[in-house]
Amino acid sequence: MRLLYFAWVKEKAGVAAEDIEPPENVATIAELIVWLKTRGPEFANAFARSEVIRAAIDKSHARHDAKIKGAREIAFFPPVTGG
């Protein structure tokens, strides 16, 4: 599963993209965030205010309760500020 990070989530996590294999019991975006935060202080910091983090599964916006099974690409980013 490919993970992408954007904007300050990327800067805080210190990584733009990586391939990971989360444990079997990680079923949703919310659970994936909880697991990511255990991977080190950078991730704990990047996802500290997890309620403001937005996610996308395979290039579509996804809620924190969305199931991640079968996802090829999951992205994490702050609220968007384009336009």
Next chain:
Amino acid sequence: MRLLYFAWVKEKAGVAAEDIEPPENVATIAELIVWLKTRGPEFANAFARSEVIRAAIDKSHARHDAKIKGAREIAFFPPVTGG
């Protein structure tokens, strides 16, 4: 007092502009219309549906109850259709 006519009011009245001196008792736009209608069949026709006729006094929109005293230029026209 200069009178101007536009669009189909002009076409029906058969005149674009004229200088007139209405009788003393003609005090408002509505009374001016009533008087104009007595000036011939073209004017009677042009102002037949007087409720749809719009007026301007000295280049500002004016209601039918507006006083015409002191006006230099009065215009009559259909509802506007620009834009």
Next chain:
Amino acid sequence: MIRVQQEDFDIGAEIARLKAGRTDIGAIVSFTGTVRDRGGAVTEMTLEHYPGMTEAELQRIEAEACARWPLQASLIVHRYGALKPGDNIVLVVTASEHRDAAFEAAKFLMDYLKTRAPFWKRESGPGGTRWVEAAESDDASAAAWKPKRAAE
């Protein structure tokens, strides 16, 4: 700024002139009205207007918009004379720091212009020539802004 003219206008050039050298503008909205052929029913449109009053009325409408919204710039250009389907008729441009003001002011300018600026359209086509009738929906659109005005 307002202009009444027979010749065409260049939308890109008008917007470029309005924002030239400025770094405080955040949002620019333009509205362009063009002649529709209505499936071939219209081959020519002639716009008559009331010289003198047209300019005065457009200036009043623009001043009203500037009083209601924090506009950094605004422009109304309206053509008159003989036009063909596809030709430009009117251009309204508004600039503001934020998009809501620019959008609302542009719509307001068009709604007011449609019911107050002394222009009259005459259409010609295979079915003959006729003066365009005013749309009641235009009166409703302009009237919808009134409460705001009264509240100020």
Next chain:
Amino acid sequence: MIRVQQEDFDIGAEIARLKAGRTDIGAIVSFTGTVRDRGGAVTEMTLEHYPGMTEAELQRIEAEACARWPLQASLIVHRYGALKPGDNIVLVVTASEHRDAAFEAAKFLMDYLKTRAPFWKRESGPGGTRWVEAAESDDASAAAWKPKRAAE
């Protein structure tokens, strides 16, 4: 049509291309978003985006607008990369027979784009560099369209 690009766009040329040879369009609305310097606080803005998702999201937003309003043409162009105050950021153009559809669809496209298209602005200036925070008013603007959607 949607485009995501680093280079600038030409508003006049985009509108001209969209209406070229057409005589059925009556109203064209454009929105241009530009970089504000906020009184000197901003000297550079960098727009990051999510390639692939950006295009997909803009296409979804455009399709949603076309499903809601009778649009004859529409265009979204959004830039990314390093920009300076005064530079263009985004262009939205809508064309319809009547002005209300064109105005509403353009505002809708901007409201949705602001809350859904994956772009992030980073501003630099004398005070340092910071990621722009999302405005709650943008969420409110986008949410305001929701009831209509549900009613359909």
